[in-house]
Every structure is written in structure tokens, then in C-alpha cells.
Amino acid sequence: MAEMIKLYDDTKCTACRGCQLACKQWNEKKAKQTVNYGSYQNPPTLQPNTYMIIHFQDYKDSKGNVKWLFRKEACMHCSDAGCVTACPTGALYHTEFATVGLNPDRCIGCKNCVAACPFEVPKYEQETDRVFKCDMCESRLRNNLTPACVKACPTGALKWGEKDAMVKLAADRVKELGGDANTYGDKYVNGTHFMYVFQEKQPVYAALAQNPKVPLAVVAWKNVLKPLSLLAAGGIVAGSLLHYLIHGPKRVDEPKEPGESTKKAEGGE
Amino acid sequence: MFEVEKGMIQATDGFERLVHWTLAISCIVLFITGLGMMFHSLNFIGDFMGGLKSLKYVHNITGLIFGFSLIFTISMWWKEAGTPDMPADWEWIKCAGGYLWHVDNPPEVGKYNPGQKMFFLAVAACGILMVATGLLMMFQPAFLSADLLRWMYPLHALGFVTLFAFFFVHIYLGTVGNPGSVQAMIHGWVTPGWAKKQHPKWFKEMEEHGTLKIYGAEKKKETPGH
Numbered sequence: 016m017a018e019m020i021k022l023y024d025d026t027k028c029t030a031c032r033g034c035q036l037a038c039k040q041w042n043e044k045k046a047k048q049t050v051n052y053g054s055y056q057n058p059p060t061l062q063p064n065t066y067m068i069i070h071f072q073d074y075k076d077s078k079g080n081v082k083w084l085f086r087k088e089a090c091m092h093c094s095d096a097g098c099v100t101a102c103p104t105g106a107l108y109h110t111e112f113a114t115v116g117l118n119p120d121r122c123i124g125c126k127n128c129v130a131a132c133p134f135e136v137p138k139y140e141q142e143t144d145r146v147f148k149c150d151m152c153e154s155r156l157r158n159n160l161t162p163a164c165v166k167a168c169p170t171g172a173l174k175w176g177e178k179d180a181m182v183k184l185a186a187d188r189v190k191e192l193g194g195d196a197n198t199y200g201d202k203y204v205n206g207t208h209f210m211y212v213f214q215e216k217q218p219v220y221a222a223l224a225q226n227p228k229v230p231l232a233v234v235a236w237k238n239v240l241k242p243l244s245l246l247a248a249g250g251i252v253a254g255s256l257l258h259y260l261i262h263g264p265k266r267v268d269e270p271k272e273p274g275e276s277t278k279k280a281e282g283g284e
Numbered sequence: 285m286f287e288v289e290k291g292m293i294q295a296t297d298g299f300e301r302l303v304h305w306t307l308a309i310s311c312i313v314l315f316i317t318g319l320g321m322m323f324h325s326l327n328f329i330g331d332f333m334g335g336l337k338s339l340k341y342v343h344n345i346t347g348l349i350f351g352f353s354l355i356f357t358i359s360m361w362w363k364e365a366g367t368p369d370m371p372a373d374w375e376w377i378k379c380a381g382g383y384l385w386h387v388d389n390p391p392e393v394g395k396y397n398p399g400q401k402m403f404f405l406a407v408a409a410c411g412i413l414m415v416a417t418g419l420l421m422m423f424q425p426a427f428l429s430a431d432l433l434r435w436m437y438p439l440h441a442l443g444f445v446t447l448f449a450f451f452f453v454h455i456y457l458g459t460v461g462n463p464g465s466v467q468a469m470i471h472g473w474v475t476p477g478w479a480k481k482q483h484p485k486w487f488k489e490m491e492e493h494g495t496l497k498i499y500g501a502e503k504k505k506e507t508p509g510h
Binding site: 262266 | 385475
């Protein structure tokens with residue numbers, strides 16, 4: 016299967032949140048009672064039962080015009096995914112579509128992925144002791160359907176297609192928009208499989224990871240210390256064996272008593 | 285093989301051995317369950333416990349037992365194994381106690397030689413590190429920023445690298461590397477020859493203070509321990 020990308024164009028998004036609802040519907044995640052805190056952005060952040068949200072942001076541009084900026088936040092489906100590296104059970108994995116799948120049955124709720132994700136996407140659910148995140152509707156992809164959010168989008172802000180086509184589409188759109196328009200995702204973590212076309216510069220967007228990469232801590236942990244643990248222990252075992260053969264153990268010359276004191280000093284210890 | 289014979293000397297009491305083995309067994313269980321989560325190829329270890337989720341619980345709960353026995357380990361051995369005896373210990377370190385090359389007369393050591401002291405300090409430091417990072421990874425408290433939380437994992441792994449390597453050193457030197465030692469942690473008694481050769485200063489001190497406990501000898505008055 017080809018490498019696929021989901022593209023979000025914030026200039027076409029009206030924040031109708033049809034995608035957010037379709038996501039809940041397909042994944043059978045009931046909404047929870049939330050509190051009005053003065054924004055349509057609801058819930059305020061990703062939740063174990065909400066795999067994607069639309070950000071509502073008041074923004075004053077350089078000319079003093081106040082406008083709304085929208086952004087769909089969900090799993091970025093990294094090529095070099097910190098969560099997959101950190102997952103101890105294989106519950107998180109790369110799919111044939113190059114997205115990052117999640118098998119909740121294998122999840123043990125260790126929360127390694129929560130700490131490893133540079134986008135802070137995976138969310139832990141206390142009641143089930145499991146972590147949840149967007150899996151790009153893997154069950155739909157396997158049946159030649161588009162992700163539920165893309166299917167629901169009425170304006171064409173969300174698109175689904177093969178990587179090359181989507182990257183080109185994004186680049187063309189940026190050229191068409193001009194100004195500060197730019198793409199986000201293709202340059203990070205070896206390319207994400209959820210990509211943005213932004214009308215404003217990236218630092219403008221609230222809660223958007225700037226220059227995300229697999230955290231150094233994850234690299235130190237999984238690429239350095241993990242193999243080192245076996246190397247060090249193996250070296251010690253081999254060294255001990257050599258020490259026994261070459262230098263020999265520190266024997267104690269027991270005073271010769273009648274009986275078996277010499278045998279004891281040797282005996283199986 | 286591990287019989288206590290007349291004339292042997294007490295090296296450890298029952299409480300020390302109980303604490304040692306609680307720490308040791310919990311540590312081994314933590315190694316096994318931890319490795320089951322560290323390497324996908326060892327995920328099958330979870331099968332013996334009813335799945336990887338149960339393995340996680342076994343790891344977390346055993347971690348608490350480990351932490352609890354670590355408190356006793358550190359408090360009861362700190363005086364004997366946690367404090368250096370300078371300059372004698374430095375002299376011992378310079379010739380590696382005669383363990384690595386031939387040394388005619390390695391400096392005399394007390395109850396614990398500097399190698400054992402370093403091992404003790406490594407276990408104490410790494411043990412605290414493991415419990416602290418483990419708890420933070422388990423509960424991921426809100427006061428810990430995401431950047432800081434991420435570093436708990438390599439720190440936990442660093443503690444494992446150290447403890448896992450030291451574990452094999454400990455096994456070797458506590459058994460075949462030093463014949464006559466292992467019984468100190470089985471029944472607590474060692475031969476006088478072993479005590480005089482391995483820990484001469486300790487032996488002499490006990491003789492001087494009259495605190496030597498000899499198996500089969502008439503009971504002497506107990507001295508206040510730790």
C-alpha cells in the first residue's frame with residue numbers, strides 16, 4: 016500500500032467540527048460533560064475519548080485585523096514515531112499506509128508513549144488503564160474508505176491521498192495563497208502523515224509544536240542505554256569468566272583440621 | 285555443603301539476611317519483568333503472568349517492595365559499608381585489593397572492603413534513582429513538565445544498566461570468585477580462616493572487643509547491633 020497523507024488546509028476550514036463529531040461517531044466515543052470556559056474549543060485539549068479537536072484562536076494580524084484561526088489537532092502519524100519506539104508491547108505500530116496504528120488490546124497503560132510523543136498526543140484513560148489516540152481510522156483504511164474526519168469535511172479543508180500527490184497539492188496551495196502561507200509536517204520527524212497548510216507563520220498558532228523532533232531523551236533511552244544494558248552485562252559475565260580462568264578465585268587456606276575443612280572451602284560456592 | 289560447623293564465626297544476623305534476600309529477589313523480579321517490557325523479543329515473559337498488563341502490575345508492585353527493603357538496606361549497612369575508611373581504603377583501591385593482578389599483601393580491610401562499599405553505594409544510589417524515576421513514570425504528576433518527564437525514562441534505563449552489570453559482578457564475587465563467602469548470606473556463618481583472610485581488620489576488632497560470635501561456643505552477652 017502506498018504511503019498516505021491527510022492534509023488540512025486552515026484557509027478552507029470553517030470550524031464546523033463535523034470532523035470532530037464524525038471521529039467520535041466512528042470510534043464510538045461518547046462525549047463527556049464539559050464546562051464552558053469561554054471558547055468554542057471543546058474539549059480544550061485532546062482527551063482519551065476525543066482523538067481530534069478544532070482549535071479556536073483569536074488572532075490579530077499585522078494590519079490590526081482580528082480574525083479567527085482554526086487548527087485541527089490530532090495525531091501527526093510520524094515516520095520516525097517516538098511513541099512506537101517507546102511502546103513496550105507493540106500496541107503502537109507503523110501500518111502499511113505509513114500511519115501509526117494503535118491496538119488497545121495490547122496497550123498496558125504504561126504511558127511511555129505519553130512521555131515520548133513530541134506533540135503530546137497520546138492520552139491516558141484512568142478507567143480503562145489504557146492510552147488512546149487517533150489511528151487514522153485504520154479499520155476504514157483497510158476497507159478502502161477515507162478517514163471519518165475527511166469523509167465528513169464539507170469544505171475540502173481535509174484531503175486524503177497518496178503522499179506525493181498531497182505534498183504537491185500542499186505546495187501548490189501555499190504558492191496560490193502567497194504571503195506567510197506555509198506547510199507543516201513534511202519536514203519534521205522524517206515526515207508526518209498528517210500535514211498542514213497554514214495561512215500564518217507557525218509560531219502564531221497556539222499549542223503547536225515548533226520544530227518537533229523525536230526527543231533526545233527517547234534516543235538516549237532506546238538507542239543508547241537499551242543496547243548498552245546487554246553489552247555491559249555481557250561484558251561483565253565474560254570478564255568474570257576470564258577472571259576465574261586467568262587470575263583465579265581468592266581461595267582461603269583453611270588450617271588443616273581433621274575432617275573436611277578443605278573440601279568445605281571448595282564446596283560448590 | 286552449607287552446614288554450620290563448630291568454630292565458625294557469625295558474619296550476618298537473620299535480619300540482615302532477610303533484608304538482603306527481600307531486596308535481591310525483588311530486584312531479580314524487577315529485572316525479569318523490566319526486560320519483558322524493554323525488549324519486544326522478551327514480551328513472552330508476560331505470558332507467564334497472564335499478559336503484559338499483569339507484568340506491568342507485577343513490576344510496579346515489586347518496585348514498592350524493592351523500595352521498602354532498600355530503606356532497611358541503606359539504614360542497616362550505612363555505617364559499615366557506606367562510609368570510607370581512609371587512607372586504608374584508598375590503598376586497597378590502588379591495588380584493586382589484589383583481585384586483578386598479583387599483590388603480595390593487599391591492605392587489610394574491615395567488615396566490608398572498598399569494592400563492596402562501592403557496590404553498596406551503587407545499589408543505594410541507583411536503587412533510590414530507580415524508585416524515584418519509577419514512581420514519577422508511573423504517576424506522571426502534573427508538576428513535572430513533559431520535557432522533564434521524558435528524562436525519567438533514560439535515567440531509569442541508566443540505573444538498570446548499572447544495577448544489571450553490578451548484579452553479575454556481585455553474583456560472581458559472592459560465590460565462585462570468593463569461595464566461602466556465600467554462606468554468609470545463607471546461614472550467616474563463615475570459617476575463621478575466611479574471616480582472617482578476607483576481612484582481617486574486622487576479625488581483629490571483634491577479637492579485641494570480645495564481640496566475636498563463635499558457633500558452638502558458650503553464649504556471650506549480645507552487643508547492641510544496628
